[in-house]
Structure formats: C-alpha cells, structure tokens
Amino acid sequence: MEKEELKNKIYAFCEAAKGKKKLKEKDIIKGVSEAESVPGDEVKKALREMIDVGKLMYSYGGGASSVEIPSEEYLREKGLIK
Amino acid sequence: MAGKKYNTPLIDDLEKGPWPSFVTEMKKAAKNNEMANDALGHLEKCYSTKRGYWKHGGIVGVLGYGGGVIGRYSEIGDEFPGVAHFHTVRINQPSGFFYNSKALREICDIWDKYGSGLTNVHGSTGDLVLLGTKTEALEPIFAEYSSRGWDLGGSGSALRTPSCCVGPGRCEWSNYDTLDLTYALTQEFQDELHRPTFSYKFKIKSSGCACDCVAALARADLSIIGTWKGDIKIDQAEVKNYAKKMDINAEVVNMCPTQCMSYDGKELKINNAECNRCMHCITRMTKALRPSGERGATLCMGSKAPIVVGSLLSWVIVPFIKLEPPYTELKELIRKIWDWWDENGKPRERIGEVIEIKGMRSFLEAIGVPPQPQQIKEPRKDPFMFYTDADIEGFKAKEAEEKKTGKYKF
Amino acid sequence: MALPQRKTDVGPPHYKQFLPPVIQKNYGKWKYHEVITPGSMVHVAESGDKLWTVRCASPRILSTDTIREIADVADKYCGGYVRFTTRNNVEFLVSEEKQLEPLMKELKSKKYTIGGIGPRITNVVHTQGWVHCHGACTDASGLVKSMMDELYDYFTTKELPNKVRLAVACCVNMCGAVHCSDIAVVAVHTKVPVINHDTFKNMCELPTVIGSCPTRAISPDPAKKSIKINEEKCMYCGNCFTVCPPIDIKNPERDGVAIVVGGKINSLRSNPKFSKLVIPYISNEPPRWPKVVAAIKHIVEVYAKNARKHERIGEWIERIGWEKFFKLTGIDFTFQCIDDFTFMRDTMRTASTFKW
Numbered sequence: 001m002e003k004e005e006l007k008n009k010i011y012a013f014c015e016a017a018k019g020k021k022k023l024k025e026k027d028i029i030k031g032v033s034e035a036e037s038v039p040g041d042e043v044k045k046a047l048r049e050m051i052d053v054g055k056l057m058y059s060y061g062g063g064a065s066s067v068e069i070p071s072e073e074y075l076r077e078k079g080l081i082k
Numbered sequence: 083m084a085g086k087k088y089n090t091p092l093i094d095d096l097e098k099g100p101w102p103s104f105v106t107e108m109k110k111a112a113k114n115n116e117m118a119n120d121a122l123g124h125l126e127k128c129y130s131t132k133r134g135y136w137k138h139g140g141i142v143g144v145l146g147y148g149g150g151v152i153g154r155y156s157e158i159g160d161e162f163p164g165v166a167h168f169h170t171v172r173i174n175q176p177s178g179f180f181y182n183s184k185a186l187r188e189i190c191d192i193w194d195k196y197g198s199g200l201t202n203v204h205g206s207t208g209d210l211v212l213l214g215t216k217t218e219a220l221e222p223i224f225a226e227y228s229s230r231g232w233d234l235g236g237s238g239s240a241l242r243t244p245s246c247c248v249g250p251g252r253c254e255w256s257n258y259d260t261l262d263l264t265y266a267l268t269q270e271f272q273d274e275l276h277r278p279t280f281s282y283k284f285k286i287k288s289s290g291c292a293c294d295c296v297a298a299l300a301r302a303d304l305s306i307i308g309t310w311k312g313d314i315k316i317d318q319a320e321v322k323n324y325a326k327k328m329d330i331n332a333e334v335v336n337m338c339p340t341q342c343m344s345y346d347g348k349e350l351k352i353n354n355a356e357c358n359r360c361m362h363c364i365t366r367m368t369k370a371l372r373p374s375g376e377r378g379a380t381l382c383m384g385s386k387a388p389i390v391v392g393s394l395l396s397w398v399i400v401p402f403i404k405l406e407p408p409y410t411e412l413k414e415l416i417r418k419i420w421d422w423w424d425e426n427g428k429p430r431e432r433i434g435e436v437i438e439i440k441g442m443r444s445f446l447e448a449i450g451v452p453p454q455p456q457q458i459k460e461p462r463k464d465p466f467m468f469y470t471d472a473d474i475e476g477f478k479a480k481e482a483e484e485k486k487t488g489k490y491k492f
Numbered sequence: 493m494a495l496p497q498r499k500t501d502v503g504p505p506h507y508k509q510f511l512p513p514v515i516q517k518n519y520g521k522w523k524y525h526e527v528i529t530p531g532s533m534v535h536v537a538e539s540g541d542k543l544w545t546v547r548c549a550s551p552r553i554l555s556t557d558t559i560r561e562i563a564d565v566a567d568k569y570c571g572g573y574v575r576f577t578t579r580n581n582v583e584f585l586v587s588e589e590k591q592l593e594p595l596m597k598e599l600k601s602k603k604y605t606i607g608g609i610g611p612r613i614t615n616v617v618h619t620q621g622w623v624h625c626h627g628a629c630t631d632a633s634g635l636v637k638s639m640m641d642e643l644y645d646y647f648t649t650k651e652l653p654n655k656v657r658l659a660v661a662c663c664v665n666m667c668g669a670v671h672c673s674d675i676a677v678v679a680v681h682t683k684v685p686v687i688n689h690d691t692f693k694n695m696c697e698l699p700t701v702i703g704s705c706p707t708r709a710i711s712p713d714p715a716k717k718s719i720k721i722n723e724e725k726c727m728y729c730g731n732c733f734t735v736c737p738p739i740d741i742k743n744p745e746r747d748g749v750a751i752v753v754g755g756k757i758n759s760l761r762s763n764p765k766f767s768k769l770v771i772p773y774i775s776n777e778p779p780r781w782p783k784v785v786a787a788i789k790h791i792v793e794v795y796a797k798n799a800r801k802h803e804r805i806g807e808w809i810e811r812i813g814w815e816k817f818f819k820l821t822g823i824d825f826t827f828q829c830i831d832d833f834t835f836m837r838d839t840m841r842t843a844s845t846f847k848w
C-alpha cells in the first residue's frame with residue numbers, strides 16, 4: 001500500500017475511535033495492520049511520521065498514554081495552523 | 083518585577099530553623115520571576131485551606147514526543163495567573179548525577195529565560211526536574227536544551243529515565259559499570275523512552291552491589307543488582323587493624339546471616355561456599371575484605387508502589403548475568419520482556435502485576451529463563467499445580483531412562 | 493532571536509565529561525573509603541590517589557540562584573566538579589586535600605548543612621505535594637522541613653545504631669517510594685470520593701473507571717449515566733480520581749497522614765523489607781505538623797536506646813517482636829494495623845509464642 005494511503009487509513013482509524021476509546025499506539029498498529037493486511041512495522045513507521053509532523057499526537061490522561069487527533073489549540077501552539 | 087506581593091505567614095514559618103528551606107528557595111526565585119512569585123501565593127493558599135489546587139495533568143508536550151513534559155494547570159489560575167499553566171519539564175540527568183559548573187549554569191540560564199527558575203535536583207525518577215513553565219515555552223525550551231545536548235526524560239506509558247548509583251565512579255563495591263550501563267541502555271532505548279508504546283510505565287534502575295543505593299529493588303520494574311561469584315579475599319593485616327577499633331566477633335562475625343565466618347582473635351575465616359554475598363562484612367571492613375572472581379549482576383523484576391493491588395519488591399529472575407559492553411544479552415532480554423508484557427498486559431498494568439496474573443511460568447518461558455531455586459524463597463505450598471502434557475511426557479521419559487540405567491534421577 | 497535547531501533522541505550528555513580527572517584516572521579502581529566527619533569522606537584508589545567528598549543537604553526544590561552558587565563553590569574548590577545523590581544531597585568532589593578545609597569553612601559560612609554520611613539520618617526522599625501535584629493529601633516539602641529541623645543533629649553529628657532512612661509520600665501512589673523506608677510518612681485520604689455526575693459523562697470512560705477500583709467498589713449508575721461507589725468497599729486509594737477528574741477525593745478536614753516503619757532496601761544481613769503501618773492517622777497541621785514530627789522523633793529515640801549496633805529499625809523490631817515495639821513506644825495498636833487488604837494471610841500470627 002502507498003504510504004499516503006496508509007496514513008489516511010490510520011487517520012480514519014483514529015477518527016472512528018475519537019471520543020469513544022482512547023487508543024494506545026499498539027491498538028492502532030494492531031488494528032490497522034489487521035484491517036489492511038499491512039505489516040505492523042510499516043504501520044508503526046507511518047504513524048511515527050504522522051506524529052512527527054503533528055498530524056496525530058501523543059496524549060496523556062487517566063494515568064496512561066494514548067494517541068489521538070490533535071486539537072486546534074495544539075496545532076496553533078505548535079505553529080502548524082494560524 | 084511588578085509582581086504582586088503576597089502575604090505568606092504560614093509558609094514563612096518554614097524559613098525558620100536550621101534545615102535548608104524550600105520556601106527560601108521559592109522566594110529567591112520569586113524575586114525575579116512572576117511564575118515563582120505566584121507559586122508562593124498559591125502554596126500559601128494550600129497551607130491555609132489544607133488542600134491542593136492542581137488539576138490533573140493536561141495534554142502538553144513537544145512535537146513528536148509523548149513524554150518528558152508533565153502538564154499542570156491550577157484550578158485557581160484566575161487568582162494566580164503565573165501558575166495557571168505550570169508544567170514540569172524532565173531533563174534526562176547524566177549517569178550518576180555528575181555535573182560540572184558549566185553544565186549547571188547552562189541549565190540555569192535556559193531555565194531562567196523560559197520558566198519559573200524553580201527546579202527539583204533531582205525528581206524522584208532521577209530526572210533533573212524543571213518546575214513550572216507555560217505551554218508556549220515548551221518548544222523553545224526543547225530547542226535550547228536539545229541543541230546543547232540535553233534531552234527530555236520519560237513520562238507516561240513509556241520507559242522512564244533509567245538511573246543508577248555512583249558505581250565505579252567512586253565506590254569500591256561496584257560489581258559492574260553502573261554509569262556506563264545506564265548510559266548505554268538510555269541511548270539504546272531512546273524510542274521507547276520518548277514515545278509511549280507500553281501498557282504502563284517501565285523503570286530500570288541499576289545498583290552496583292547489594293547495598294542498592296538507588297533503591298532499585300523497590301522502585302524499578304527491572305532492578306539490576308551487582309554481585310559476584312568468587313571468594314571474599316581477606317587481608318589479614320588489615321583485619322588486625324580493624325581489631326584495634328572494633329569488636330569483630332560482635333559486629334561482623336555474629337551478624338553474618340549465614341554464620342559462615344569465624345574469628346579467633348588472630349585470623350578471620352570465611353566459608354565462602356555458604357556466604358550469600360549480603361555485603362554486611364564488606365561494608366564493615368572495607369579495607370580488609372573484597373569480592374573476587376566473576377563479576378556481574380542479579381536481574382530482578384516487578385517492584386512497584388501500592389497502586390493498585392499492593393506494593394511489590396522485585397523478584398529474582400536471572401540469578402547471574404555478566405554485564406559488559408555492548409550488553410547485547412541484556413538488551414535482547416529486555417526486548418523479550420517488553421514483547422511478553424505487550425502481548426499480555428492491559429492498560430495501566432505494571433509488569434509485576436501481569437506476571438502475577440499470567441503466572442511466572444508463562445513469563446519465564448517467554449523470555450527463555452529456566453526455573454532455578456535461586457529465584458524463590460521457598461517452593462509452593464499448595465498442590466494446585468498445572469501440568470502440561472509435555473511436562474508429564476518429560477517426567478515419564480526420565481523414568482524410562484531410569485529403568486534403562488537402573489539409577490533414579492529425581 | 494532565532495531559536496537553535498532542535499534535535500531529537502540525543503539522550504543525556506555522556507557522564508564522562510563530568511567526571512573529575514582523578515575519577516577518570518581511577519575509574520573502577522577504588523580500594524576503600526573512610527568517613528572523616530559526618531559530612532566528609534575520602535575514597536582511596538589502588539593507585540594511592542585520593543578523592544574527598546563533602547556532602548550537604550538540599551531542600552530538593554532549588555532556585556537557579558542556588559544552583560549557580562553551588563557551581564561557584566565547585567569552581568573555587570573542586571575544579572567545577574559536583575554531583576548529587578539519589579537522596580537529594582549535594583556532593584562536592586575535591587581532588588586536592590588542601591582545598592578540603594577551606595571548602596568546609598566556606599560552606600559553613602554560607603550556612604550549608606553538612607552531614608548525612610555514616611550511621612545517621614540522611615536527606616529525606618519525598619514527593620511534590622501541594623507544591624506541584626494534583627493528588628496530594630499533604631505537602632511533602634513542608635513535612636520534610638519540619639521533621640529535619642527537629643532531627644537536625646542526627647544529620648550533622650549524632651550517631652544512631654545504623655542508618656535511618658526517612659521518606660514522605662503525599663498520596664498512596666507513593667512516588668517517593670516510602671514502602672521500604674525505616675520510617676516514612678504517607679499521606680492518606682479517609683473519605684469516599686464525591687462524584688460530579690454532570691461532568692462525568694463527558695470526561696470519563698465508564699469501563700476504565702470501574703476497572704480502576706482495586707476493591708470493586710464502583711458500579712454503573714445508568715440513570716445518571718455515571719457511577720456509584722459502595723461506601724463499605726472503598727478504602728480511599730484515589731485510583732478512580734486519577735483516571736477520572738470529576739471524582740473528587742480531596743477533603744481538607746479528613747485528609748491526613750499515616751506512619752509506617754521498619755522497611756529496608758539493601759540486602760545487608762537480612763532481606764529487603766516493606767515498611768509496616770504503626771500509626772494510622774494524624775491530622776494535617778500545616779505549616780509544621782507538630783504531632784507527626786513528635787511521633788517520628790519518638791520512634792527514632794526509642795530505636796536509638798534499644799537497638800543493637802548495626803541493626804536497622806526493621807531488624808531491631810523483628811528481633812524483639814512487633815508486640816514489644818508497640819509496648820516500648822507506647823503506640824496504640826489499632827484495627828488499621830491488621831492487614832485486611834492483600835496481605836492478611838501472610839501477616840497474622842500462627843503460633844502462641846509471643847511476648848507479653
């Protein structure tokens with residue numbers, strides 16, 4: 001699968017869980033890799049690239065870390081949107 | 083500074099008395115810093131109402147990392163705007179907490195520019211903790227520190243900043259290079275440290291001997307405790323010198339837990355086969371006694387604080403491992419441990435808890451460590467055991483072998 | 493001004509650049525050390541080279557001004573080299589003997605507290621408290637300051653049978669790892685949390701909150717789209733509050749501290765031990781917590797009077813028996829001291845051989 005397409009799938013996966021379930025990085029890698037039949041390592045790489053540019057972000061709450069779609073406030077703070 | 087001057091009679095009382103005062107430190111910082119000044123007023127309010135006002139950590143951090151910054155907001159930020167955001171930044175300390183003056187000044191200069199000027203040297207994790215800054219300062223702080231060779235420590239469901247005792251840097255009892263190992267592991271696992279992918283936190287702490295100066299056995303998921311395999315070498319001339327200053331029988335021989343020492347007023351003897359390497363005699367008579375032979379460490383796992391179902395001390399997993407650069411065996415073992423935890427742990431379950439739930443056997447088999455009596459205090463005392471078919475086949479095969487040789491092997 | 497280019501995953505600076513030359517030369521080749529005074533010691537290498545260390549207390553919370561002052565002192569006497577200990581002490585690393593006396597003199601004139609080496613009380617491991625943590629039931633720094641003002645001489649001069657390691661944790665998370673200290677203060681909540689049902693549904697995941705409770709005290713409350721807590725099962729651990737902010741467990745009149753004793757972390761003579769509960773509750777009395785301080789001092793004094801040389805508090809108590817400890821200290825034995833959580837089966841007595 002093309003990397004960009006994979007990234008879109010990852011994003012969609014996170015969007016579907018938004019407000020319902022806190023996703024750990026592991027959940028996303030497992031979920032997307034099973035749904036799309038892509039090796040976990042590839043998903044992990046794509047996911048990391050997305051986090052590095054603020055497309056997704058690590059979050060923390062309830063005593064544990066998770067991955068989610070950044071808020072506008074976060075993007076603004078990082079100078080990624082105005 | 084045009085800061086508001088707070089009236090702080092309760093915490094002012096903590097400037098009195100001989101022990102160094104944290105309130106004095108906060109006031110020093112408050113002289114030039116709005117945030118530190120509001121932190122003083124905020125703390126006085128806590129003292130007068132007997133409660134805290136910090137909210138749960140928020141979602142803040144630096145781009146790409148999932149840890150190293152702990153979000154902190156006040157419920158009463160309107161009253162104390164300087165601490166409305168008051169985030170913590172964890173800076174990964176150098177092994178053994180060694181610094182020079184230049185490094186300390188560099189840390190201070192950056193921090194004064196962007197934060198409250200307050201620190202914890204060190205936080206309980208081992209990190210050098212920068213206490214109190216605003217969200218918009220986080221990226222600049224990270225750029226300033228990282229460009230000068232300082233990185234953030236761990237937080238969240240990740241590898242936490244490894245830490246160690248002073249070891250070979252200044253201690254004659256160290257059985258391996260705690261400083262080097264800690265540096266090597268920290269570098270090896272940068273990804274696991276900065277990007278939380280675990281079920282929960284994972285801590286590695288390394289002590290060079292059974293004195294365990296970093297309390298690894300009580301507060302690390304992986305506790306690395308230095309030890310040795312050879313005899314304790316005795317310098318009888320030094321023993322004579324100690325005899326002039328102390329009662330060797332009362333203070334050393336009779337306190338030996340294995341009763342493997344004797345002293346007749348002339349010569350000190352140790353039955354090394356019975357010694358359990360507790361370190362008592364060596365710490366009492368450091369000039370006269372030293373370990374010899376193979377050096378390495380015991381790996382123990384699982385300690386944690388009482389949340390949620392009671393505290394644990396680490397259990398012996400690998401009775402002896404040699405620890406020499408590049409530490410390949412240990413690094414591979416750690417990865418196997420994480421893989422098993424990843425497979426079996428639910429969110430917020432520390433590895434010690436998962437081992438309890440899934441059973442020690444599942445864990446040991448997964449990481450390829452055989453059962454050994456050094457791992458336990460005593461064998462099980464209930465008969466509720468699991469047998470796999472393979473176990474029974476193994477027992478039967480042994481019996482068949484015995485029938486052939488005519489010799490029992492229990 | 494433009495910011496420098498950020499770098500990721502550089503890790504900590506290599507420690508070697510921070511080691512004084514005498515350590516670099518004798519790294520791993522130390523022969524022995526001697527404690528010179530309660531705050532100074534010398535390490536002697538196989539080569540005969542020596543390194544002197546002067547240890548001072550710090551309040552752990554340090555201002556940048558003080559860190560710079562430490563750097564200045566290190567420049568003047570130590571070639572700039574200084575380290576910190578796990579227990580929040582500062583150690584000045586002296587390579588030339590002639591610098592030792594002037595260093596100690598300057599530290600004294602600057603009112604540094606020198607000590608903490610040998611069979612004494614060293615600095616107190618503690619947590620953030622009201623200064624910086626959301627869960628805190630008390631203030632750790634204030635307790636430490638109050639305790640150590642009173643126990644000051646045990647840091648600077650007075651000897652005890654062995655080391656006494658103190659710790660303060662400001663909630664049962666025990667960041668400060670009090671569970672294996674000789675004497676520790678652990679702050680406790682004592683009242684069932686209050687739930688804000690209105691914000692609950694937006695802020696918390698139901699299964700996570702239910703799963704967070706170690707005693708299964710939490711069940712769903714479908715009518716309110718929230719949860720309810722069984723008061724008979726809750727032991728106020730605060731874990732639910734941690735995973736779900738609308739559950740409020742802070743209660744100024746009921747939050748307080750407990751005292752645990754007899755823990756130890758090293759393996760010298762006897763195995764590491766957990767600390768055990770002896771005083772279940774003392775009210776929060778900021779800014780000085782006088783009853784807590786008095787209780788700790790009392791336990792230290794009874795230990796000093798009764799223990800044998802080299803016995804840690806836990807070893808002394810195990811030799812004489814817990815019943816004897818309660819008798820010697822005059823501490824009331826309460827229901828809280830009998831484990832009804834996970835450890836009852838290991839902690840009840842199963843023989844009639846005890847002392848009166």
Ligand code: HEM
Pocket residue numbers: 062063139152154170202204205206207211386387388389618619620624625626665666667668669734
């Ligand atoms: C669910 C539980 C926990 C939560 C939500 C939690 C939260 C926190 C927070 C927010 C801080 C930062 C304090 C600050 O600087 O403002 C902190 C610090 C810390 N926590 Fe926890 N914690 C939890 C459990 C634990 C446990 C079980 C331990 C250890 C056994 C622990 C060890 C620490 C340590 C060592 C620090 C640093 C404290 C210091 O340097 O003084 N935490 N924790």
Ligand code: HEM
Pocket residue numbers: 205206207208242285295296297300301302385386387388393578579580617657666667668669670671672673755756757765
């Ligand atoms: C040398 C002294 C000690 C220092 C500096 C110290 C410091 C700390 C710190 C900073 C933490 C937070 C850990 C983290 O987040 O990494 C901690 C946790 C802990 N400490 Fe200590 N502590 C000391 C001694 C002890 C002792 C003697 C014990 C018990 C025997 C102990 C037991 C614990 C426990 C159980 C935790 C929580 C571990 C966990 O679940 O992560 N500590 N300690």
Ligand code: HEM
Pocket residue numbers: 463464465
């Ligand atoms: C699979 C589990 C077990 C079974 C099927 C079992 C069965 C039995 C039986 C049939 C007896 C003899 C009763 C009699 O004399 O009439 C007995 C006695 C006894 N069992 Fe068990 N038992 C089990 C586990 C245990 C365990 C785990 C313990 C203790 C840790 C235990 C302790 C005893 C004791 C103390 C006696 C009395 C012995 C005596 O009077 O000499 N049993 N058990």
Ligand code: HEM
Pocket residue numbers: 248252253293294295296297365366525577578579580581608614615655657756757758760
């Ligand atoms: C008789 C036995 C002991 C001797 C001779 C001894 C000696 C020392 C020495 C020389 C140091 C300084 C190490 C250094 O940083 O260079 C030290 C530090 C330390 N020791 Fe021990 N030790 C003994 C027992 C213990 C015990 C039983 C514990 C803990 C329970 C312990 C915990 C520590 C800690 C936490 C440090 C770091 C000191 C600090 O942070 O202030 N030691 N010990």
Ligand code: SF4
Pocket residue numbers: 247248249253254255256257289290291292293294295296
């Ligand atoms: S743990 Fe052992 S080797 Fe390390 S500093 Fe302490 S006494 Fe020395």
Ligand code: SF4
Pocket residue numbers: 337338339340341342343352356357358359360361362363364761
């Ligand atoms: S190390 Fe401990 S067990 Fe071994 S001889 Fe010395 S006191 Fe005895």
Ligand code: SF4
Pocket residue numbers: 619620621625626627628629661662663664665666667668
């Ligand atoms: S002990 Fe509890 S209140 Fe104190 S710093 Fe740790 S988590 Fe916060």
Ligand code: SF4
Pocket residue numbers: 684685704705706707708709710721725726727728729730731732733741
């Ligand atoms: S405070 Fe602890 S015991 Fe009480 S309901 Fe919450 S999680 Fe359960």
